[in-house]
Amino acid sequence: xxxxxxAVIAFFLAxxxxxxxxxxxxxxxxxxLLLVFLVAWLVIRGLDDVLPMIxxxxxxxxxxxxxxPGLVLLALLPVAGFGVLRELHVVHSDLILVLLLVFAAxxxxxxxxxxxxxxxxxxxxxxxxxxxxxxxxxxxNVALAPVVYGMMRFARPAxxxxxxxx
Amino acid sequence: xTARTLAWTSFIAIAAFVLMAASRLxxxxxxxxxxxxxxxxxxxxxxxxxxxxxxxxxxxxxxxALSEENRRLRxxxxxxxxxxxxxxxxxxxxxxxxxxxxxxxxxxxxxxxxSNVVSRDSSNARAIIAIDSGTSDGVRKGMIVVSEGRSLVxxxxxxxxxxxxxxxxxxxxxxxxxxxxxxxxxxxxxxxYDGSLVMDFVGQGAAVKVGDFVTTSGxxxxxPPGVVIGRIADVQKTDQDLFQxxxxxxxxxxxxxxxxxxxxxxxxxxxxxxx
Numbered sequence: 381x382x383x384x385x386x387a388v389i390a391f392f393l394a395x396x397x398x399x400x401x402x403x404x405x406x407x408x409x410x411x412x413l414l415l416v417f418l419v420a421w422l423v424i425r426g427l428d429d430v431l432p433m434i435x436x437x438x439x440x441x442x443x444x445x446x447x448x449p450g451l452v453l454l455a456l457l458p459v460a461g462f463g464v465l466r467e468l469h470v471v472h473s474d475l476i477l478v479l480l481l482v483f484a485a486x487x488x489x490x491x492x493x494x495x496x497x498x499x500x501x502x503x504x505x506x507x508x509x510x511x512x513x514x515x516x517x518x519x520x521n522v523a524l525a526p527v528v529y530g531m532m533r534f535a536r537p538a539x540x541x542x543x544x545x546x
Numbered sequence: 547x548t549a550r551t552l553a554w555t556s557f558i559a560i561a562a563f564v565l566m567a568a569s570r571l572x573x574x575x576x577x578x579x580x581x582x583x584x585x586x587x588x589x590x591x592x593x594x595x596x597x598x599x600x601x602x603x604x605x606x607x608x609x610x611a612l613s614e615e616n617r618r619l620r621x622x623x624x625x626x627x628x629x630x631x632x633x634x635x636x637x638x639x640x641x642x643x644x645x646x647x648x649x650x651x652x653x654x655x656x657x658x659x660x661s662n663v664v665s666r667d668s669s670n671a672r673a674i675i676a677i678d679s680g681t682s683d684g685v686r687k688g689m690i691v692v693s694e695g696r697s698l699v700x701x702x703x704x705x706x707x708x709x710x711x712x713x714x715x716x717x718x719x720x721x722x723x724x725x726x727x728x729x730x731x732x733x734x735x736x737x738x739y740d741g742s743l744v745m746d747f748v749g750q751g752a753a754v755k756v757g758d759f760v761t762t763s764g765x766x767x768x769x770p771p772g773v774v775i776g777r778i779a780d781v782q783k784t785d786q787d788l789f790q791x792x793x794x795x796x797x798x799x800x801x802x803x804x805x806x807x808x809x810x811x812x813x814x815x816x817x818x819x820x821x
Binding site: 395396397398399400401402403404405406408409410427428431432434435438439441442443444445446447448449450451453454457460490493494497500501502503505508509511512513516517 | 548550551554555557558559561562563564565566567568569574577578581582585588589590592593595596597600603604665666667668669670671672674675676711718719736738739740741801
Protein backbone atom coordinates (compact mmCIF):
# COMPACT_ATOMS: atom_id res chain seq x y z
CA UNK A 381 0.00 0.00 0.00
CA UNK A 382 2.78 2.42 0.98
CA UNK A 383 4.41 1.92 -2.44
CA UNK A 384 1.19 2.87 -4.21
CA UNK A 385 0.84 5.99 -2.08
CA UNK A 386 4.40 6.99 -2.81
CA ALA A 387 4.03 6.27 -6.52
CA VAL A 388 0.85 8.37 -6.80
CA ILE A 389 2.51 11.27 -4.95
CA ALA A 390 5.57 10.97 -7.21
CA PHE A 391 3.36 10.97 -10.33
CA PHE A 392 1.53 14.14 -9.35
CA LEU A 393 4.69 15.86 -8.15
CA ALA A 394 6.27 15.15 -11.54
CA UNK A 395 3.36 16.91 -13.25
CA UNK A 396 3.51 19.82 -10.81
CA UNK A 397 7.26 20.08 -11.38
CA UNK A 398 6.81 20.14 -15.17
CA UNK A 399 3.90 22.57 -15.27
CA UNK A 400 4.30 24.96 -12.36
CA UNK A 401 7.67 24.85 -10.66
CA UNK A 402 9.56 25.77 -13.83
CA UNK A 403 7.89 29.20 -13.66
CA UNK A 404 9.65 30.04 -10.40
CA UNK A 405 13.11 31.39 -11.08
CA UNK A 406 15.50 32.04 -8.22
CA UNK A 407 19.16 32.80 -9.08
CA UNK A 408 18.11 32.17 -12.69
CA UNK A 409 17.09 28.55 -12.09
CA UNK A 410 13.97 26.65 -11.08
CA UNK A 411 13.97 24.52 -7.92
CA UNK A 412 13.65 20.76 -8.38
CA LEU A 413 10.79 19.95 -6.04
CA LEU A 414 10.71 16.36 -7.23
CA LEU A 415 14.36 15.70 -6.36
CA VAL A 416 14.06 17.37 -2.96
CA PHE A 417 10.95 15.32 -2.21
CA LEU A 418 12.64 12.06 -3.18
CA VAL A 419 15.68 12.79 -1.00
CA ALA A 420 13.48 13.72 1.97
CA TRP A 421 11.47 10.52 1.44
CA LEU A 422 14.72 8.56 1.31
CA VAL A 423 15.87 9.95 4.65
CA ILE A 424 12.50 9.44 6.33
CA ARG A 425 11.45 6.08 4.85
CA GLY A 426 14.64 4.45 3.60
CA LEU A 427 16.16 3.31 0.34
CA ASP A 428 13.78 0.40 -0.31
CA ASP A 429 10.81 2.75 -0.20
CA VAL A 430 12.25 5.43 -2.47
CA LEU A 431 13.41 3.25 -5.37
CA PRO A 432 9.95 2.54 -6.87
CA MET A 433 9.19 6.26 -6.50
CA ILE A 434 12.33 7.18 -8.41
CA UNK A 435 11.13 4.96 -11.25
CA UNK A 436 7.60 6.41 -11.36
CA UNK A 437 8.81 10.00 -10.93
CA UNK A 438 11.54 9.62 -13.54
CA UNK A 439 9.33 8.10 -16.22
CA UNK A 440 6.46 10.55 -15.63
CA UNK A 441 8.72 13.58 -15.55
CA UNK A 442 10.50 12.42 -18.71
CA UNK A 443 7.22 12.18 -20.58
CA UNK A 444 5.63 15.45 -19.42
CA UNK A 445 8.77 17.52 -18.90
CA UNK A 446 9.97 17.54 -22.55
CA UNK A 447 13.18 15.68 -21.85
CA UNK A 448 14.53 12.57 -23.46
CA PRO A 449 12.69 9.65 -21.81
CA GLY A 450 15.13 7.82 -19.61
CA LEU A 451 17.45 10.77 -19.08
CA VAL A 452 15.64 12.03 -15.97
CA LEU A 453 15.54 8.47 -14.67
CA LEU A 454 19.30 8.28 -15.08
CA ALA A 455 19.77 11.70 -13.46
CA LEU A 456 17.66 10.67 -10.45
CA LEU A 457 19.52 7.39 -9.97
CA PRO A 458 22.34 8.92 -7.85
CA VAL A 459 19.68 9.54 -5.18
CA ALA A 460 19.73 5.77 -4.65
CA GLY A 461 23.51 5.78 -4.45
CA PHE A 462 23.50 8.52 -1.83
CA GLY A 463 20.97 6.48 0.10
CA VAL A 464 23.83 4.27 1.25
CA LEU A 465 25.06 7.19 3.38
CA ARG A 466 21.79 7.08 5.30
CA GLU A 467 22.24 3.39 6.04
CA LEU A 468 25.77 4.04 7.31
CA HIS A 469 24.52 6.66 9.83
CA VAL A 470 27.48 8.95 9.13
CA VAL A 471 25.37 12.00 10.04
CA HIS A 472 23.13 11.86 13.11
CA SER A 473 20.88 14.83 12.35
CA ASP A 474 18.31 13.91 9.70
CA LEU A 475 17.88 17.53 8.61
CA ILE A 476 21.60 17.98 8.00
CA LEU A 477 21.64 14.67 6.15
CA VAL A 478 18.77 15.90 3.95
CA LEU A 479 20.63 19.14 3.19
CA LEU A 480 23.84 17.30 2.34
CA LEU A 481 22.10 14.72 0.19
CA VAL A 482 19.97 17.32 -1.62
CA PHE A 483 23.11 19.30 -2.45
CA ALA A 484 24.97 16.22 -3.69
CA ALA A 485 21.97 14.77 -5.58
CA UNK A 486 21.26 18.17 -7.22
CA UNK A 487 24.86 18.44 -8.43
CA UNK A 488 24.71 14.89 -9.77
CA UNK A 489 21.31 15.50 -11.44
CA UNK A 490 22.40 18.68 -13.20
CA UNK A 491 25.74 17.15 -14.23
CA UNK A 492 24.02 14.16 -15.84
CA UNK A 493 21.70 16.50 -17.82
CA UNK A 494 24.66 18.70 -18.73
CA UNK A 495 26.75 15.69 -19.77
CA UNK A 496 23.99 14.52 -22.10
CA UNK A 497 23.76 17.96 -23.73
CA UNK A 498 27.51 18.19 -24.20
CA UNK A 499 27.71 14.62 -25.51
CA UNK A 500 25.09 15.36 -28.15
CA UNK A 501 26.52 18.53 -29.66
CA UNK A 502 26.02 21.21 -27.00
CA UNK A 503 28.76 23.76 -26.31
CA UNK A 504 31.59 22.60 -24.06
CA UNK A 505 31.38 25.76 -21.98
CA UNK A 506 31.71 24.05 -18.61
CA UNK A 507 32.38 27.19 -16.55
CA UNK A 508 29.22 28.93 -17.78
CA UNK A 509 27.20 25.76 -17.23
CA UNK A 510 28.48 25.39 -13.65
CA UNK A 511 27.96 29.08 -12.90
CA UNK A 512 24.56 29.42 -14.57
CA UNK A 513 22.84 26.11 -13.81
CA UNK A 514 24.62 23.45 -11.76
CA UNK A 515 25.70 25.37 -8.64
CA UNK A 516 22.67 27.73 -8.45
CA UNK A 517 20.31 24.76 -8.84
CA UNK A 518 22.00 22.92 -5.97
CA UNK A 519 21.81 26.03 -3.75
CA UNK A 520 18.14 26.68 -4.52
CA ASN A 521 17.23 23.05 -3.85
CA VAL A 522 19.06 23.14 -0.51
CA ALA A 523 17.08 26.27 0.42
CA LEU A 524 13.84 24.44 -0.40
CA ALA A 525 14.80 21.24 1.42
CA PRO A 526 13.96 22.25 5.04
CA VAL A 527 10.44 23.28 3.97
CA VAL A 528 9.74 20.00 2.15
CA TYR A 529 11.39 17.89 4.84
CA GLY A 530 9.52 19.71 7.63
CA MET A 531 6.17 19.21 5.90
CA MET A 532 6.83 15.52 5.34
CA ARG A 533 7.87 14.92 8.94
CA PHE A 534 4.79 16.75 10.14
CA ALA A 535 2.58 14.65 7.87
CA ARG A 536 3.73 11.43 9.57
CA PRO A 537 1.72 10.82 12.76
CA ALA A 538 4.48 8.71 14.37
CA UNK A 539 6.95 11.53 13.88
CA UNK A 540 4.56 14.13 15.25
CA UNK A 541 4.42 12.20 18.51
CA UNK A 542 7.84 13.33 19.59
CA UNK A 543 10.26 11.60 17.27
CA UNK A 544 11.18 14.66 15.26
CA UNK A 545 14.86 14.67 14.54
CA UNK A 546 16.45 17.94 13.51
CA UNK B 547 22.59 -2.92 0.42
CA THR B 548 19.94 -5.65 0.16
CA ALA B 549 19.32 -7.83 -2.88
CA ARG B 550 16.01 -6.04 -3.39
CA THR B 551 17.72 -2.65 -3.44
CA LEU B 552 20.30 -3.90 -5.88
CA ALA B 553 17.61 -5.37 -8.12
CA TRP B 554 15.61 -2.12 -8.16
CA THR B 555 18.72 -0.02 -8.85
CA SER B 556 19.73 -2.27 -11.74
CA PHE B 557 16.18 -2.24 -13.09
CA ILE B 558 16.04 1.57 -13.04
CA ALA B 559 19.44 1.88 -14.75
CA ILE B 560 18.47 -0.61 -17.47
CA ALA B 561 15.06 1.05 -17.91
CA ALA B 562 16.75 4.44 -18.34
CA PHE B 563 18.96 3.21 -21.18
CA VAL B 564 16.12 1.25 -22.83
CA LEU B 565 13.88 4.32 -22.73
CA MET B 566 16.60 6.53 -24.18
CA ALA B 567 17.19 4.07 -27.02
CA ALA B 568 13.45 3.72 -27.65
CA SER B 569 13.10 7.49 -27.78
CA ARG B 570 15.94 7.77 -30.33
CA LEU B 571 14.16 5.22 -32.52
CA UNK B 572 10.86 7.15 -32.16
CA UNK B 573 9.18 4.06 -30.69
CA UNK B 574 7.84 6.10 -27.79
CA UNK B 575 6.31 8.89 -29.92
CA UNK B 576 2.71 7.58 -29.64
CA UNK B 577 3.13 7.20 -25.86
CA UNK B 578 4.49 10.74 -25.55
CA UNK B 579 1.65 12.09 -27.69
CA UNK B 580 -0.98 10.36 -25.53
CA UNK B 581 0.75 11.50 -22.32
CA UNK B 582 0.69 15.11 -23.52
CA UNK B 583 -2.97 14.66 -24.56
CA UNK B 584 -3.87 13.51 -21.08
CA UNK B 585 -1.70 15.80 -19.01
CA UNK B 586 -1.62 19.03 -21.02
CA UNK B 587 -5.03 20.31 -19.75
CA UNK B 588 -3.86 19.62 -16.19
CA UNK B 589 -0.50 21.25 -16.89
CA UNK B 590 -2.12 24.31 -18.49
CA UNK B 591 -4.52 24.66 -15.56
CA UNK B 592 -1.78 24.31 -12.94
CA UNK B 593 0.43 26.70 -14.86
CA UNK B 594 -2.31 29.37 -15.01
CA UNK B 595 -3.03 28.93 -11.30
CA UNK B 596 0.54 29.37 -10.18
CA UNK B 597 1.63 32.03 -12.69
CA UNK B 598 0.56 35.04 -10.55
CA UNK B 599 2.46 33.63 -7.57
CA UNK B 600 5.47 32.85 -9.74
CA UNK B 601 5.42 36.39 -11.20
CA UNK B 602 5.30 37.84 -7.70
CA UNK B 603 8.21 35.70 -6.48
CA UNK B 604 10.22 36.39 -9.62
CA UNK B 605 9.66 40.15 -9.27
CA UNK B 606 11.01 40.03 -5.71
CA UNK B 607 14.06 37.97 -6.60
CA UNK B 608 14.71 40.04 -9.74
CA UNK B 609 14.46 43.41 -7.99
CA UNK B 610 18.07 44.29 -8.82
CA ALA B 611 17.71 43.29 -12.46
CA LEU B 612 14.40 45.15 -12.75
CA SER B 613 15.98 48.30 -11.39
CA GLU B 614 18.79 48.00 -13.94
CA GLU B 615 16.30 47.29 -16.73
CA ASN B 616 14.24 50.29 -15.66
CA ARG B 617 17.30 52.52 -15.88
CA ARG B 618 18.18 51.13 -19.30
CA LEU B 619 14.63 51.56 -20.58
CA ARG B 620 14.59 55.17 -19.39
CA UNK B 621 17.79 55.85 -21.30
CA UNK B 622 16.42 54.10 -24.36
CA UNK B 623 13.18 56.00 -24.09
CA UNK B 624 15.09 59.26 -24.04
CA UNK B 625 17.15 58.23 -27.04
CA UNK B 626 14.10 57.08 -28.98
CA UNK B 627 12.24 60.28 -28.17
CA UNK B 628 15.13 62.27 -29.59
CA UNK B 629 15.23 60.08 -32.68
CA UNK B 630 11.51 60.47 -33.13
CA UNK B 631 11.78 64.21 -32.99
CA UNK B 632 14.49 64.17 -35.66
CA UNK B 633 12.53 61.71 -37.78
CA UNK B 634 9.50 63.99 -37.73
CA UNK B 635 11.57 66.70 -39.25
CA UNK B 636 12.57 64.34 -42.05
CA UNK B 637 9.09 63.55 -43.28
CA UNK B 638 7.76 60.86 -40.96
CA UNK B 639 4.93 59.83 -43.21
CA UNK B 640 7.20 58.85 -46.08
CA UNK B 641 9.46 56.87 -43.76
CA UNK B 642 6.58 55.02 -42.12
CA UNK B 643 5.14 54.03 -45.49
CA UNK B 644 8.51 52.63 -46.55
CA UNK B 645 8.86 50.67 -43.30
CA UNK B 646 5.44 49.12 -43.75
CA UNK B 647 6.25 48.11 -47.29
CA UNK B 648 9.46 46.50 -46.07
CA UNK B 649 7.66 44.44 -43.43
CA UNK B 650 5.12 43.22 -45.97
CA UNK B 651 7.93 42.31 -48.32
CA UNK B 652 9.62 40.27 -45.60
CA UNK B 653 6.90 37.62 -45.57
CA UNK B 654 5.06 38.19 -48.88
CA UNK B 655 3.40 34.83 -49.43
CA UNK B 656 4.21 33.05 -46.22
CA UNK B 657 1.60 31.18 -44.25
CA UNK B 658 1.64 30.89 -40.50
CA UNK B 659 -0.01 28.44 -38.12
CA UNK B 660 -0.90 29.96 -34.75
CA SER B 661 -0.26 27.57 -31.84
CA ASN B 662 -0.48 27.68 -28.07
CA VAL B 663 2.42 26.82 -25.79
CA VAL B 664 1.31 23.88 -23.65
CA SER B 665 4.48 22.90 -21.84
CA ARG B 666 8.05 23.99 -21.20
CA ASP B 667 11.21 22.05 -20.59
CA SER B 668 11.71 22.12 -16.85
CA SER B 669 15.44 21.48 -16.82
CA ASN B 670 17.63 24.46 -16.12
CA ALA B 671 20.03 23.87 -18.99
CA ARG B 672 17.66 23.45 -21.95
CA ALA B 673 15.20 25.85 -23.61
CA ILE B 674 12.44 23.81 -25.24
CA ILE B 675 8.69 24.37 -25.41
CA ALA B 676 5.80 22.19 -26.59
CA ILE B 677 2.99 23.57 -28.78
CA ASP B 678 -0.44 22.15 -29.49
CA SER B 679 0.11 21.63 -33.23
CA GLY B 680 1.67 18.56 -34.77
CA THR B 681 1.99 16.60 -37.99
CA SER B 682 -1.80 16.42 -38.28
CA ASP B 683 -1.79 20.24 -38.60
CA GLY B 684 1.01 20.27 -41.18
CA VAL B 685 3.90 20.97 -38.84
CA ARG B 686 7.16 19.34 -39.94
CA LYS B 687 10.57 19.00 -38.35
CA GLY B 688 12.83 21.91 -39.27
CA MET B 689 10.10 24.51 -39.72
CA ILE B 690 10.84 27.80 -38.02
CA VAL B 691 8.74 29.45 -35.34
CA VAL B 692 8.31 33.17 -34.78
CA SER B 693 6.60 35.25 -32.12
CA GLU B 694 3.41 37.19 -32.74
CA GLY B 695 5.67 40.19 -33.34
CA ARG B 696 7.43 38.11 -36.08
CA SER B 697 10.82 37.81 -34.39
CA LEU B 698 12.59 34.45 -34.34
CA VAL B 699 11.65 32.06 -31.53
CA UNK B 700 13.18 28.73 -32.61
CA UNK B 701 12.88 25.62 -34.72
CA UNK B 702 10.60 22.58 -34.69
CA UNK B 703 12.84 19.72 -33.55
CA UNK B 704 10.36 16.95 -32.80
CA UNK B 705 6.84 16.29 -34.03
CA UNK B 706 4.01 14.11 -32.78
CA UNK B 707 0.49 13.80 -34.20
CA UNK B 708 -0.94 16.65 -32.14
CA UNK B 709 2.10 18.30 -30.55
CA UNK B 710 5.54 19.55 -31.49
CA UNK B 711 8.65 20.50 -29.59
CA UNK B 712 10.32 23.78 -30.38
CA UNK B 713 13.98 24.28 -29.53
CA UNK B 714 14.32 27.98 -28.69
CA UNK B 715 17.15 30.09 -30.05
CA UNK B 716 18.51 30.45 -26.49
CA UNK B 717 18.97 26.67 -26.14
CA UNK B 718 22.64 25.63 -25.87
CA UNK B 719 22.23 23.40 -28.93
CA UNK B 720 20.76 26.14 -31.14
CA UNK B 721 22.85 27.88 -33.82
CA UNK B 722 21.48 30.31 -36.41
CA UNK B 723 23.32 31.85 -39.37
CA UNK B 724 22.86 35.57 -38.86
CA UNK B 725 23.94 38.98 -40.03
CA UNK B 726 24.01 42.46 -38.59
CA UNK B 727 21.42 44.41 -40.53
CA UNK B 728 23.28 47.71 -40.65
CA UNK B 729 26.82 46.55 -41.54
CA UNK B 730 25.85 43.22 -43.24
CA UNK B 731 28.53 41.46 -41.14
CA UNK B 732 27.68 37.80 -40.76
CA UNK B 733 28.21 35.28 -38.00
CA UNK B 734 26.45 32.56 -36.03
CA UNK B 735 24.02 33.31 -33.20
CA UNK B 736 23.99 30.55 -30.61
CA UNK B 737 22.42 29.98 -27.22
CA UNK B 738 24.20 29.13 -24.01
CA TYR B 739 23.55 27.52 -20.63
CA ASP B 740 22.74 30.89 -19.02
CA GLY B 741 19.99 31.67 -21.54
CA SER B 742 22.01 34.33 -23.32
CA LEU B 743 22.52 34.77 -27.07
CA VAL B 744 26.00 35.27 -28.48
CA MET B 745 26.94 36.02 -32.08
CA ASP B 746 30.25 34.35 -32.88
CA PHE B 747 32.57 34.47 -35.89
CA VAL B 748 32.11 38.21 -36.45
CA GLY B 749 35.37 39.42 -38.02
CA GLN B 750 37.60 41.88 -36.17
CA GLY B 751 37.14 44.47 -38.91
CA ALA B 752 33.35 44.27 -38.98
CA ALA B 753 31.60 47.49 -37.97
CA VAL B 754 29.08 46.42 -35.36
CA LYS B 755 27.71 48.55 -32.58
CA VAL B 756 25.28 48.33 -29.68
CA GLY B 757 21.69 48.75 -30.84
CA ASP B 758 22.17 47.27 -34.32
CA PHE B 759 19.57 44.73 -35.41
CA VAL B 760 20.57 41.09 -35.98
CA THR B 761 18.57 39.04 -38.48
CA THR B 762 18.79 35.57 -40.01
CA SER B 763 21.08 35.48 -43.04
CA GLY B 764 19.57 32.48 -44.82
CA UNK B 765 23.01 30.93 -45.28
CA UNK B 766 22.77 27.13 -45.03
CA UNK B 767 19.12 26.98 -45.96
CA UNK B 768 17.80 26.14 -42.49
CA UNK B 769 16.28 29.60 -41.92
CA PRO B 770 14.75 32.08 -44.35
CA PRO B 771 16.69 35.36 -44.60
CA GLY B 772 15.57 38.57 -42.92
CA VAL B 773 13.82 37.27 -39.79
CA VAL B 774 14.69 39.53 -36.86
CA ILE B 775 16.52 37.78 -34.00
CA GLY B 776 17.34 40.69 -31.71
CA ARG B 777 19.51 43.73 -31.06
CA ILE B 778 23.16 43.94 -30.14
CA ALA B 779 23.55 44.52 -26.41
CA ASP B 780 27.32 44.39 -26.05
CA VAL B 781 30.44 43.99 -28.21
CA GLN B 782 33.65 42.46 -26.86
CA LYS B 783 36.73 43.02 -28.97
CA THR B 784 40.35 42.33 -28.10
CA ASP B 785 43.45 42.43 -30.29
CA GLN B 786 44.30 38.84 -29.38
CA ASP B 787 41.05 37.34 -30.64
CA LEU B 788 40.32 36.45 -34.25
CA PHE B 789 36.66 37.37 -33.89
CA GLN B 790 34.54 39.85 -31.98
CA UNK B 791 32.11 38.45 -29.42
CA UNK B 792 28.73 40.07 -29.82
CA UNK B 793 26.01 39.68 -27.17
CA UNK B 794 22.50 39.86 -28.55
CA UNK B 795 19.23 40.61 -26.72
CA UNK B 796 16.43 38.56 -28.29
CA UNK B 797 13.35 40.58 -29.18
CA UNK B 798 10.74 37.94 -28.39
CA UNK B 799 9.98 37.46 -24.69
CA UNK B 800 10.97 33.80 -24.75
CA UNK B 801 10.36 33.01 -21.08
CA UNK B 802 6.74 34.17 -21.23
CA UNK B 803 5.61 32.87 -24.61
CA UNK B 804 1.98 31.77 -24.66
CA UNK B 805 1.32 31.76 -28.39
CA UNK B 806 3.66 31.33 -31.36
CA UNK B 807 3.43 31.19 -35.16
CA UNK B 808 4.87 28.28 -37.14
CA UNK B 809 6.05 29.35 -40.58
CA UNK B 810 4.50 26.41 -42.44
CA UNK B 811 5.36 27.68 -45.92
CA UNK B 812 9.10 27.48 -45.25
CA UNK B 813 10.80 24.17 -45.90
CA UNK B 814 14.39 23.97 -44.68
CA UNK B 815 16.92 22.93 -47.30
CA UNK B 816 19.88 20.66 -46.86
CA UNK B 817 22.70 21.95 -48.99
CA UNK B 818 24.86 19.34 -50.65
CA UNK B 819 28.58 19.56 -51.06
CA UNK B 820 29.70 20.67 -54.54
CA UNK B 821 31.22 17.91 -56.69
